[in-house]
Amino acid sequence: MNAAATADSAHIVGNPVLIVVDIQGGQAQADAGDGGIPSMSGRLERRPRVRRLIDRCREGGIPVVWIQEVHKPSMIDIGRELDGAEGVHCSEDDPDTAIAAWLDPRPEEFVIRKRRYSAFFGTELEIVLKAHKADTVLLIGGLTDVCIHYTAVDAHQHDYFVRVLTDCVGGSTERAHGYSLEAIEYLQRDALITADDVHAYIDARLAESARA
Template sequence: MPLQVTDTTPSSDLKPHGNVVLVVVDIQGGGQPSSFGADKPGYMAGRPERNAKAVDMVARFRDKGVPVVFIQEVHKPSLVDIGRELDGAESVHCVEGDPRTALHPGLEPRPEEYLIQKRRYSAFFGSELDIVLKGYRADTLILIGGMTDVCIHYTAVDAHQLDYRFRTVSDMVIGSSQRAHDAALRAMKYLQRDALVTLEAVDTWLDALPTPATTEEDA
């Protein structure tokens, strides 16, 4: 029988391999009132706190010269590109032009950074993400954002199948429910034993990195 993963305790040690890239998955909303939250039964709370920490986290990665890639789910108003996403629990979402589809304020990519717009749950499916990561010579992907059981999970699965190592920051992802969040964390740990880490583990790793020298051109 396959191994059953029951312990989803995140590690306090990042254990990265090779080059690291932070992948910020679908932290959207454009600063608009969220349709998810404590007022919706079953949905996990804590999105505003996570979003604020994500802004700080991105700033720290930039300060240390570690690449950041931003992911945004977007669909045309015609929904010609939404595929089978409405066959399940989803309603119409992430429509182009809707203010709630925009990235969370403070998470706007810089000119030299990549914004990957996707039409499916996985950030890899039908996108240029793999090409971009190969350009960075990435080995280990750090995943934050949402939802744990949907876009984070499916992105992690494709990362695994493309031979990347991934680290899901368990206190920087939020699921469609606590139960779904926990199940997705178990599924990801089944794929890679070191898959789950804490934000503290990431901060400790960043603290140990040297700060790149600033040139006059950068100043």
């Protein structure tokens, strides 16, 4: 863990919820994009960090919510997504649309299917966050410049504190990744944190609980 990380450096306000956005691919092991979606390098390197973070959030009592992009095979529900750089992706009959096999959503955790980039758009995410009495959302997954970005914007507009873990997200390109993080930080000055920041926050939270 980075020695500079402290409980305060996570800037977590009130009750946090970890939102795992679109880490899909089923049994696929390749460090590549999902279906027709381009992806910057580094996905394999991020896996242990993401895996450890999810486990640690569970240990620290932070709810984990899973987001999965899914479309009908006919793509009747994909809207304007194919107007951009992406090809056909996340069809419900494609095994690679499943949440990545190295992850393990638990029965008590919500798995929310979405059909647009934002995890808020047309989904029950707002209901789930209210059920958890969430104040701060922690975002990990991808793509930084697409689903992370638009979910962060909607979370901001729903008055949540947004924290994007910069070492647990990846974009379509390094350039797009960086620009999107800048745009998110423009909305909330403390929005960009790291996995080490969250670990330090959880360590402090568990220590305080042990003293109580």
